Amino acid sequence: MESRFVSIWFRYLSTDWFSMRNDTLRENPFVIRAPSHGRMVVTAVNAKAEADGLTKGMALADARALLPDLEVMDDDPNRVQSLLNRIALWCIRFTPFVALDPPDGLIFDASGCTYLWGGDEAYLTDIRRRFNDKGFTARLAIADTPGAAWALARFGKEVTVVPKGKHLEAILSLPPEALRLEESIALKLHKLGLHQIHQFIQLPRQSLRRRFGPQMLVRIDQVTGVVKEHLEPVRPVVPYQERLPCIEPVSTYTSITTALQQLLITLCERLRQDQMGIRKVVFKSYRVDGQVPEVTISTSRPTQHVSHLFKLFEPKLGSIDPGLGIELFVLEALQVDDQVPVQEDIWHGADGGLDNTELAELVDRLAGRIGDQAISRFLPEEHYWPERSFRKAASLQEKPITTWRTDKVRPVRILSRPERIEVTAPIPDYPPMLFRYKGKLHKVVYADGPERIEQEWWLQQGQHRDYYTIEDESGCRYWIFRLGHYDDISFQWFLHGFFA
Amino acid sequence: MSQLATIRSHNRAEIRSVLQSDILRLQGFRTNQPAGKHINLGSLLSAFPHNIFPTSAVHEFVSESAENLAATSGFVSGILSTLMNDGGITAWISPGISIFPPALKQFGISPEQVIFIEVRNERDALWTIEEALKCKAITCVVGELNSISFNASRRLQLSVEESHSTGFILKKGLRNVGTTACVSRWKIDPLPGLTDDLPGVGYPAWRVELLRVRNGKPGIWNIGWRNGAFVPIHQESMNTETQIRKAV
Numbered sequence: 001m002e003s004r005f006v007s008i009w010f011r012y013l014s015t016d017w018f019s020m021r022n023d024t025l026r027e028n029p030f031v032i033r034a035p036s037h038g039r040m041v042v043t044a045v046n047a048k049a050e051a052d053g054l055t056k057g058m059a060l061a062d063a064r065a066l067l068p069d070l071e072v073m074d075d076d077p078n079r080v081q082s083l084l085n086r087i088a089l090w091c092i093r094f095t096p097f098v099a100l101d102p103p104d105g106l107i108f109d110a111s112g113c114t115y116l117w118g119g120d121e122a123y124l125t126d127i128r129r130r131f132n133d134k135g136f137t138a139r140l141a142i143a144d145t146p147g148a149a150w151a152l153a154r155f156g157k158e159v160t161v162v163p164k165g166k167h168l169e170a171i172l173s174l175p176p177e178a179l180r181l182e183e184s185i186a187l188k189l190h191k192l193g194l195h196q197i198h199q200f201i202q203l204p205r206q207s208l209r210r211r212f213g214p215q216m217l218v219r220i221d222q223v224t225g226v227v228k229e230h231l232e233p234v235r236p237v238v239p240y241q242e243r244l245p246c247i248e249p250v251s252t253y254t255s256i257t258t259a260l261q262q263l264l265i266t267l268c269e270r271l272r273q274d275q276m277g278i279r280k281v282v283f284k285s286y287r288v289d290g291q292v293p294e295v296t297i298s299t300s301r302p303t304q305h306v307s308h309l310f311k312l313f314e315p316k317l318g319s320i321d322p323g324l325g326i327e328l329f330v331l332e333a334l335q336v337d338d339q340v341p342v343q344e345d346i347w348h349g350a351d352g353g354l355d356n357t358e359l360a361e362l363v364d365r366l367a368g369r370i371g372d373q374a375i376s377r378f379l380p381e382e383h384y385w386p387e388r389s390f391r392k393a394a395s396l397q398e399k400p401i402t403t404w405r406t407d408k409v410r411p412v413r414i415l416s417r418p419e420r421i422e423v424t425a426p427i428p429d430y431p432p433m434l435f436r437y438k439g440k441l442h443k444v445v446y447a448d449g450p451e452r453i454e455q456e457w458w459l460q461q462g463q464h465r466d467y468y469t470i471e472d473e474s475g476c477r478y479w480i481f482r483l484g485h486y487d488d489i490s491f492q493w494f495l496h497g498f499f500a
Numbered sequence: 501m502s503q504l505a506t507i508r509s510h511n512r513a514e515i516r517s518v519l520q521s522d523i524l525r526l527q528g529f530r531t532n533q534p535a536g537k538h539i540n541l542g543s544l545l546s547a548f549p550h551n552i553f554p555t556s557a558v559h560e561f562v563s564e565s566a567e568n569l570a571a572t573s574g575f576v577s578g579i580l581s582t583l584m585n586d587g588g589i590t591a592w593i594s595p596g597i598s599i600f601p602p603a604l605k606q607f608g609i610s611p612e613q614v615i616f617i618e619v620r621n622e623r624d625a626l627w628t629i630e631e632a633l634k635c636k637a638i639t640c641v642v643g644e645l646n647s648i649s650f651n652a653s654r655r656l657q658l659s660v661e662e663s664h665s666t667g668f669i670l671k672k673g674l675r676n677v678g679t680t681a682c683v684s685r686w687k688i689d690p691l692p693g694l695t696d697d698l699p700g701v702g703y704p705a706w707r708v709e710l711l712r713v714r715n716g717k718p719g720i721w722n723i724g725w726r727n728g729a730f731v732p733i734h735q736e737s738m739n740t741e742t743q744i745r746k747a748v
Contacts, residue, residue, distance in 0.1 A: 354613070359589060359637035366617060366628055374618040378601040378611055390601045393612065400612050404605040412577065412607070413570040414600035446693065448700045471701045475692040476567035497600060498566055500574020500607075500690075500704045500725070 002164055006095075006108040006124065007149035008131075009139045010087075013104040014080050015046035018073055020135040029067050033060045034075035043075045047137065080104070087136075088234040094127060099231035105153070107146050107231060114142070120161045128159055143167040146231065147223035151178035168224055172198035179219045185212050240276070240333035242267045249288050249325025256285065256320060256329075260313055261306070263331035268304040277302025277339030283313060285320055286328040293320045298372075299364045300396055302337040308361045312368050354396050363396060380404045384453050386414070386496070408451065409469065411479040411497030418494035421480065425493075428486035431468045435480065437495050442472040450482075463488075469499065524715060526661070527683065529554045539582045542732035544721045547710050548684075555583065557683035558633075558656045558667035560648075562711075564674045571690040571706050573599065574607060576668050578725055580640050581608030583666055588639030591632040593617045593625055595644065608728045626652050633659040633667050642668045653680035685712040694724045694733070705733060 010016065019026040029049035031042045040060035049070070054063050064070055080103060088106055091098045097109035114123040124140045131138040141152035141160035148167035152160040155174045162170045171178060174197050176189040189212070194200045200208070201220060208216055221227035242263045250256070260283060271277060280298040287293070297312040320326075363375055377393040379400045389405070425432040431447030449468035455461060465481040472478070477499035484491035529549045539545075539553045548554060561576065563569045580590055585608070592599060592614055601611035617632075619625040622645060629643035633656055648669060660667055669682065677685075687709040693702030705724035712718055722733035 354589065356589075356637035358635055362631060362635040362637065363615070365631060370617070370619055370624050370628065374620075376597070376616050376618070377614070378616070380602065380611075386600070386602075390611070396615075404602050404611060406605050409606065410600055410603040411570065412573045412600060412603045413566070413598050414603075416596065416598065446695065446699075446701045469701050471693060475690040475705070477570075477690060477693065477701060477704070478567075498570030499701075500570055500577070500603075500706075 003109065003111045003144060004114065004120070004142055004164075005144070005146040005149045006110045006127070006140060006142045007101065007146065007153040008106045008108070008127070009153040010084075010104045010131075010136055011139060012044070012046050012137050013083065014044045014075070016136045017079070017083055019046065025071060028069075028071055029054065030071035030073070031060070031063055032073045032075045034077075085234065089236055091127075092234075092236060094123075097231070097233045099233050101150070105150070107149065109231065109233075110142065121159075124159045124161060143170065145223055145225040146229045147180065147219065148225075150180060151223065154178065171223060172196065172201070176200070179216075179223060181212075181216060181219055185216060188212065240267060240271065240336055242270075242331045244329040244331075246327050246329070249327045251322035251325045253317065256317055256322065256326070257310075257314075259329040260317070260331070261310060263329060264306045264309055267331055267333065268306050268309070271304050271333070271336065271339075272341075275338060275340055276336045277304050278309065278333050278335075279337050280335035281309065281331065281333045284330040284332070285322070285326040286330070287322065287326050288324045291323065295320060296334070297364075297368060298335070299360070300367065301360045302339040303357075303360070303364075304339065305357075305361070308364070311361075312364055315368060360396060383456060385456060385459075386410070386453070388456070388459070409448075409499070411477075412500045414479075414497040415495065418481070418496045421493050421495045423480075423482075423493040425482075425486075429466070431470055432480070432493070435470075435493065435495075437478075442476070442478075444470045445473050446471040453481075463491075467496070520715075524549050527554075527557065527714060529557075529683075529715070537582060539579055540730055541723065542721075542730065544708060544710070544719075544723065544732075547713055547716045547719055549715050553579070554683050555666045556660050556664040558653065558660055558669060558681075560653075560669045560671060560680055560682035560685045562671045562674055562677055562685065562687050564672075567690055568688065569670065569672060571704075572670055572686075572688040574704055574725065575686075575688045575706055575708065575723075576642060576670070577604055577607035577609055578730055579668075580642070581728075584609065584613060584639045587613070589637060590614045590640040590642060591617060591628075591638050593619060593628050593632065593641065593643045595619060595625070607725070622646060626655075629667065629669075630655055630659050633665055634663055636663050636665070638663075638665055640666045640668065642670065644670045644672065646672055647678075648680055650679050650681060653682050657681045657683075683714050684710060684716070687711055691722060691724075691733075694726060694731075 014032055015030060029052050030046045031049050031054060032044040033040045034043045042054065042056060042058050042060055042063050045054045045056060052067055054066065084100055084102065088098045088100055091106060095108045095110045095113045099107045101107045114120045117123040117126055120142050124142055128138055128140055139153050139158050141149045141156055143149040143152060143162040144164060144167045148162065148171050151171050151174055152162060155178045175195060176197060177186045178197065189200065205217055218227065222229045244259050244263050278299060279302055280296065282294050282296045284292050284294040295313060295316045303309065366375055377396065378390040379393045379398065380402050381389055381391045382402050383389050422436040423432040424434040429450055431444060431449055433444055435442050447468055447470040450466040452464055452466050454464045463484040465483055467479060467481045470478050470480060478495055479497035479499065480493060480495050482491055482493050529552065537555065541553065545551045545553060561572045563572045584590055590613065597616050597618055604611045604614065617628055619628055625643060625645055629641055632638050632641045648671065656667055689707040691705040691707050694705050695702035703724055703726040705722065708721045708723050710718045724731045724733055
């Protein structure tokens with residue numbers, strides 16, 4: 001069967017995107033800017049602005065000089081790319097094979113598709129109408145080769161249908177740029193007076209190669225169809241979802257566990273092939289009466305381990321009320337991460353450290369029962385303020401980026417909130433002689449200090465703390481501090497921790 | 501495999517000694533120390549069979565006050581540092597996190613190797629301690645509890661016999677001291693610091709009271725912690741069994 005290719009050119013892709021969100025922009029000249037080499041450059045213009053003489057690549061200051069009340073939007077380099085990608089995925093309704101043609105086009109392999117719409121003309125008209133309805137300006141062409149379709153979409157009419165086998169004739173009168181040549185080569189051709197393709201396409205290939213490089217011949221061959229062009233189709237993301245319909249509605253606990261086990265095995269097998277691991281997965285049971293009880297679990301690191309996942313589900317399965325019966329089970333991975341298979345250890349020692357799979361599985365089990373928040377690991381932070389000198393690690397594998405300070409002795413146990421104590425201190429900045437904590441009087445025998453710790457003003461304002469390490473007559477060691485200066489009107493003493 | 505079957509002789513003493521060593525082995529006492537795991541507790545080690553600190557076992561520490569608990573935490577941290585010196589992991593299970601992680605570094609522990617688990621009630625705590633003890637990836641488990649029943653302690657002991665990890669139960673309050681299946685019961689009291697007659701507070705020192713040890717000799721030792729190691733304090737080191745209260 002003969003191949004047919006469609007090229008779509010979104011002439012105002014990024015400006016159309018803005019216009020769709022703000023209707024007033026469509027009526028006024030409007031450009032998109034991006035910084036380049038220390039100045040602002042126009043990266044896209046809408047139809048109105050183009051009619052007024054603005055072009056892509058011109059300095060924004062020049063554009064403003066031409067049109068003082070020009071609307072300007074900031075560019076986001078990823079926006080066009082992701083927009084094009086989404087449009088391509090949407091276009092899978094027209095053909096199974098949609099390829100991206102950056103920066104602002106798409107190419108379809110429409111072989112055998114157009115008859116469903118009643119011919120090439122109707123096919124293109126329908127695509128164009130749908131894009132126009134959405135607000136995108138699209139120019140389309142259909143031809144036997146992607147190269148010819150590309151040329152005619154950009155340099156032909158708004159909708160160009162090239163009959164089978166006629167693509168060469170159709171492009172002969174187009175300018176050399178239509179061959180997707182580099183700008184410098186196209187310029188050179190124009191300088192030589194070769195303004196249309198038919199003027200040079202018949203020239204001997206050796207002389208074309210010598211003067212314009214091998215790229216030129218490749219482009220000509222792609223247009224004529226001598227060389228088949230490689231196109232990469234977009235692939236829609238298939239969700240990691242497994243379904244298990246039941247012949248008869250089931251309601252027993254055993255059948256639910258069996259269903260879950262089956263689904264886990266198939267899902268994990270799929271994930272294994274894609275080298276992915278589950279982070280979060282939901283198990284839904286569709287009941288006869290329309291209700292959908294669901295159970296969700298999450299893991300601390302990606303896993304494909306069926307029995308581990310099942311263990312995480314097990315305590316929660318009891319909450320599934322089967323009602324009159326369940327007719328469909330669905331297991332869907334809500335969050336997956338890359339999981340590269342690791343070589344198995346010959347000896348499963350206790351020395352796997354924090355990377356140990358068993359440890360991760362234990363953490364998952366504990367999190368399932370007592371909650372994720374209850375499990376923490378701490379990493380050092382570069383702060384003097386004791387409460388800020390450590391922070392919770394985000395994951396089991398996170399490595400400390402700084403070292404733990406050991407130059408100052410710190411109490412092994414600390415109160416989450418410092419507690420008020422009554423103190424007798426002789427002279428300013430001397431450690432106290434006596435203090436009363438929870439009704440008990442302690443006589444201070446030995447003391448170290450003061451160690452002043454200031455508030456970090458860029459984080460929090462407040463009084464400083466003067467810390468003392470003190471030992472009472474029974475040998476108990478405490479960490480106490482005075483908040484504020486001794487001669488302040490309101491200074492207070494607190495007990496903050498206990499030394500070993 | 502018991503060595504008993506290999507004994508042909510009818511020498512009772514021999515049979516008894518073999519039986520004893522079998523029982524000790526099953527209870528977590530080892531006859532030989534794994535390399536690098538020697539805990540330098542000095543003369544205190546003589547309280548244990550074979551002079552070796554039992555590692556595949558659950559130890560129980562009782563403390564009556566917050567000061568006691570801090571001293572106990574320090575002493576336990578000192579033991580932990582040797583046990584996890586090759587990158588082992590410790591799970592610290594408590595009702596609220598009151599350990600100051602940077603301070604653990606002074607006892608030779610990398611605080612990032614400690615997983616703190618906060619539990620709401622005693623039931624969750626026991627379950628979590630048991631799960632953690634069963635996990636072979638965890639070297640040591642520290643659990644802070646208010647009380648522990650004999651059955652619960654038996655379960656913990658059975659878990660460590662399988663996984664060979666070491667458990668430390670820090671019990672708050674002396675009121676609920678009952679019989680447990682733990683291998684030993686300790687009480688750590690703070691002593692005035694080791695100052696070397698210099699001003700200031702000095703290095704931590706403790707009165708380590710081994711109230712009960714299975715197949716061993718209880719006693720009292722004074723031990724300090726200096727420059728990342730336990731140091732015995734000799735001035736009043738005594739092994740007086742008469743001082744031990746019968747009730748506990």
